[in-house]
């Protein structure tokens with residue numbers, strides 16, 4: 001577990017500094033869809049990644065970047081990329097890495113939308129899905145050992161709040177050469193940092209605890225840079241981009257993330273002791 005004090009400060013300020021222009025103390029909402037440069041040479045440098053900057057809103061945006069940077073820092077990840085919803089984050093991530101003939105191992109208790117992807121959509125693309133009983137670590141290990149491209153977990157699960165041992169699953173995934181992906185929506189980066197435990201990619205429905213006010217939809221994936229770059233490329237072309245206004249609301253919500261989760265933890269402990 002990371003230093004509590006640091007997490008609170010990071011939730012408040014991390015990732016914002018680069019976007020604070022004109023002396024603003026809060027990240028501005030940049031609605032502009034296109035970004036201009038003085039000459040074609042500079043545009044070309046930005047467009048080809050030789051120079052920092054933005055070209056077109058489906059690819060990147062300053063407000064959206066601040067949100068991605070904040071999540072990246074809170075999760076201790078190398079890189080992050082965002083989406084219009086949590087489901088877009090999950091479906092785009094799976095679509096980036098899974099091809100016909102591949103095999104994915106997961107659990108039966110993932111969020112309903114994720115379960116639909118496993119039971120309805122992936123099989124149509126000849127992707128083999130093995131769903132194990134949630135919490136049956138030996139069964140998951142057995143299926144992973146048979147070989148799989150992705151081991152996909154959600155812990156705690158929504159809504160059944162079942163727990164999986166992340167370190168044990170990372171060990172199994174590593175041994176099989178699988179990518180280990182975790183939906184960390186319910187724990188939040190305040191309670192759990194799966195990257196510290198060896199997970200390759202962490203997903204959040206930002207719509208839930210990150211935003212915290214039920215007024216903005218969003219999703220985010222963070223983790224190893226080489227993997228996040230591939231997911232970003234899939235998303236920038238396929239288009240499930242996070243809207244700058246939603247990014248602003250999520251950033252504003254995240255300023256109280258640490259306080260809200262601390263209180264939720266306290267309340268839950270109280271209920272447990274009744």
Ligand SMILES: Cc1ncc(COP(=O)(O)O)c(C=O)c1O
Pocket residue numbers: 085086087088111113154157158183185186204205206207208217218219
């Ligand atoms: C654990 C979990 N993952 C993913 C999602 C999907 O997120 P969204 O509703 O932002 O698409 C949800 C939504 O409830 C969720 O609880």
